[in-house]
Amino acid sequence: MTHRQTLEALSGLLLVLFAAMLSATVVSTALPQIIGALHGGQSQFTWVVTATLLSSTATTPIWSKLADLYSKKTLLQASIVIFMIGSLVSGFAQDAGQLIAARAFQGLGLGGVQSLVQVVIAAMISPRERGRYFGYLGGVMALATVGGPLLGGLIVDVSWLGWRWCFFIGVPVAAVAFLLLQKTLKLPVLRRDNVKIDYLGATLIAAGVCVLLIWVTFVGESFAWASWQTAAMAGSGVLVLALAVWVESRAAEPVVPLDIVRRRNTALSIVASLAVGMAMFGGAVFLGQYFQIGRGYSPTEAGLLTIPMMVGVLVSSTISGRLTTKTGQVKPYILTGTIVLAVGFAVLGTVDHQTSLYLIGAAMLLVGAGVGMSMQNLVLVVQNSVPLSELGAASGAVTFFRSLGGTIGVSVLGAVLAARVSDLITRQLAAAGVQGGGDAAGSLDLAALPEPVREIVRAAYGDATGHIFMIAAGIAVVGIVAALFLKPVSLRDSLDLPAQETPVEVPAAAGKS
Known part of the structure; x- marks a missing residue:
């Protein structure tokens, strides 16, 4: 593909990635309102997020493996269609159980979009040049993550729209991306006979x-x-x-090839991706809930308050992507990113229901910067280590474990939050001598609670959230350790590894090239 063809195809890839990211972030600030309207509790709140992450995680390696065997374009378009159907069904859900099931189906397509976009980009652009384009990916992620909470807040605050449009909104965006890719994406198709998918x-x-x-x-x-x-x-x-x-x-065709996973840099990148995924998804998904339930802000205000984190992602991913392309080195940015991420979550671990918003904003800026420097660069390390024929499986492996980390993070931290909130509410209700608040711990519909109970619930959520952020900081430290032991590599300029050649490792002292 020529440079112009690459840019044209990239527009479609970035648009569908935007739709996929939007489907997750647009719900973040609206979810307390959605679960309240569907009469759900904290467990349902967590599983609306976890269901999507779990199904996308489970299918990521399958999509990626299929990309090594069949048309990447056809597979990507198929995943877009599944994603759109899941979004529509989610919008028509009548209770929390139906919403969780629909989100799980949506995740089947989401897993394909997330993994195949990176596989297609890797099939078009060499690792050395890819750093710059991964900066664009980071920018799109930041835009979706900034715009999503704001859009979600506006949708639920505007009476004539309603929360269901949080799920409908991504459908037209994905449809336009489908048509763009049909017109612009032109890749050779690798066909193999007697293929067995595990x-x-x-x-x-x-x-x-x-x-x-x-x-x-x-x-x-x-x-x-x-x-x-x-x-x-x-x-x-x-x-x-x-x-x-x-x-x-x-297995003849394993979905997670163990020989790739066992390689040092791939294994360490996977460990770091697990940690980054657990910290990022597990921590960030509860920020909207903290601002709304714990601090009493509206969904729109909660979206505005998360902007510092997204600015951090946008700026750091763009700058680190260009520096990666310029220097050909990637380890310094991963290590710096994981350190900044851990520091940001450690600061967030000190928050309660009265913490200064300026301190919270500064901490979110650090978290965003850490994610922007580390996430896509970890994928780049793995892609640089394998030949073109293994690109899909390798990309899928690191994306799979990052999503798995996010799934585990959301579920574990959600369970910890629910238990801590329940304990705080029970003790504070008993101390205040409030009667009739026994169901408060399991309800996110604050408007239905008596005023004294409502304030106790708000304070409990505000105070308990800091606890899970501190756990996220501890998880991020694991990413720092993994990044420390990564072997420095020089990013190659070719799409494929030269015949019988392994990635070039450089001494740790060789910081200039």
Whole structure:
């Protein structure tokens, strides 16, 4: 493809990525209102997010593996169609259960969009030049993440629209992207006979993760940590995942190729991606809830208050992308990004329901900067380490584990938040001598609560949220350790590895090139 053709195709890729990111962020500030309208509680709040992440995580390696075997363009367009159908069904949901199921279906297409956009870009642009374009990806992510909460807040605050348009809004954007890609994207199709996709391995991975996440959601509330239910659910989840590893090691076409995962830089990038995903998704998804429930701001105001984090993503991803292309080095930006991310969450870990908004804004700026410097560069490290024929599987592996980290982060931190909020509300109600507030801990419909109970619930959410941000900071430290042990590599200028050649490793002291 010529440079002009690449830019034309990139417009469609960035547009569909924008629609996919928008589907997640537009809900973030509106979700307290949505769950309140559907009479759901904190568990449903968490699972509306987790369901999408889980299904997209489970299908990411399948989409990516198929991209090594079939038409990348056709697969991407198929994922867009699934995403649009899921969005429409989500908008028509009548209760929290239906919404969770529809979001899970939407996640099937979302997993394809997220992984295939990066695979297609990697098939068009060399790793050295890719840093600049990944800066554009970071910009689109920032725009969607800034615009999403604002748009979601406006939608639920405007009476003639209503919360259902939070799900409908991405459909026309995705449709335009579909038509753009049909016209502009032209890639050679790799066809192979007797292809076997490891659906069993993918199913086992999804089942094992799902069982563990369900256990995390209910442990400590519906049953004790030391109980037969814990032994049964946690034990069976670990057993299924161990079986999945065994199946993957023997599959002719594994969805997560273990020989790629075992390589040092790939393994460390995956560990760092897990940490970044857990910290980013697990922490950021509760910011909108903190501002609305814990501080009493409207959805639109909550969206405006998250702008510092998105500015951090936009600026840092653009600058680090250009510097990566200029120097050919990527490790310094990943290491710096994970450190900044951990510091930002550590500062957020000190917040309560009365913390200065200036301090919170500065901390969110650091979190955004850390995400912008580390997330796409971790994908770039992996893509630089494999030949073109393994590009889809390798990209899918790192995207899979990042999404898995996000899924685990949202579920675990959501369960911790729910337990801490319930404990704080119970103690504060007893201390205040308030009667008739027993159901307050499980309700996000604050308007239906008596005034004294409402203020206690607000304070509990505001005080408990800092606790999960501190946990996110601890998770981000794992990313720092993984980044430290990455071997410095020089990004190659060619699309494919030269025959019988491995990525060029440079001494740690070689910081200039």
